[in-house]
Amino acid sequence: MHRLRIDELDYPLDPACVATVPAEPRDSARMMVIRRSSAEVEHAKVRDLPAWLAAGDLLVANHTKVAPVRFEGERLGDARAVEGLFVAPVGDQAWTALVKGAKRLRPGDRIELRGATGERVVVIARERREESWVIDFPDAPTPILERVGRAPLPPYILGARRDRHESIDEASDRDRYQTVYAEAMSRPSVAAPTAGLHLTPGLLQLLRLQGVAWSSVELQVGLGTFKPVEADWLDQHPMHAEWCRIEQASLDAVCATRAAGGRVIAVGTTSVRVLESLPEPPCAGEFDTRLMIAPGHAFRLVDGLLTNFHLPRSTLLALVGAMVGLERLRSLYAAAQREGYRFYSYGDCMLILP
Secondary structure (H helix, E strand, O other), X not given: OOOOEHHHHOOOOOHHHEOOOOOOOHHHOEEEEEEOOOXXXXXXXXXHHHHOOOOOOEEEEEOOOEOOOEEEEEEOOOXXXXXXXXXXXXXXXXXXXXXXXXXXXXXXXXXXXXXXXXXXXXXXXXXXXXXXXXXXXXXXXXXXXXXXXXXXXXXHHHHHHHHOOOOOOHHHHHHHOOOOOOOOOOOOEOOOOHHHHXXXXXXXXXXXXXXXXXXXXXXOOOHHHHOOOOOOEHHHOOOOOEEEEEOHHHHHHHHHHHHOOOOEEEEOHHHHHHHHOOOOOOOOEEEEEOOOOOOOOOOOOOOEEEEEOOOOXXXXXXXXXXXXXXXXXXXXXXXXXXXXXXXXXXXXXXEEEO
């Protein structure tokens, strides 16, 4: 990895380009198509993906499922509003949580969580750990979160809704902030692998009929994915750890595709991290990764990438810059704004081909 000043990952962004609602239907999102081997840029829709992929290619996606970990409620006793985000399980019956106004909580405080359709559950604040609280549930947390939790939409989306005085449709949020291929919450994520939000069952079926193979990996998306880089140099940033898993069948598909001369196209940066974190020779299994991918990284298993437009000064931007070059990436992001592309979680995407 080349030593990189963090200001090299900065770029000007017009706030009007930030998407606060998803494209409907999913595959109507715009898609900027570029090649690593040429300066050509083309503009398409996600539904045009079959035109850019070929029989023998392999799409690899992160099938993690987003848990409804955002919460709203009140502290029993004084009716003070409490809201926040559950971020990680602690044992079998507790989660750590980021709580707005956390300093006002005390150990033993009882908090009544209130679901979007009226369900209520009382949880207990056990102890504070640095910036978070350990919250005890009365029973297994996962089914409780399904009843009273809310989709963990990014704060800028929730803020925009409040500014527009929009009503909240929790069922719609849970559907749209989840990929259509997400699997059970064995290790639930607190944020979506957003590139995959553009794909639909119909589009995936078209790709299968075309001979494009499909495989999946799992990476548990945590808040660290979006942690801003605050150091002056990227290599001084403490890279967060993320739990990953790849099954033998998925690994076999990747190796067979590359051996046959096909292209491995990752759906989202999380899928890239799983594949590029594998040892040499690669083996299946589960592991934690702290891999930072930045300019200078030699990609071993990934040939291309479908990805959204990312925040300035972020490790995600560094990863995409490793694939296309930072100078070119800044030029592409400027062009995307001129062309009216939408940025961030609910925004449009870029398809990077070899």
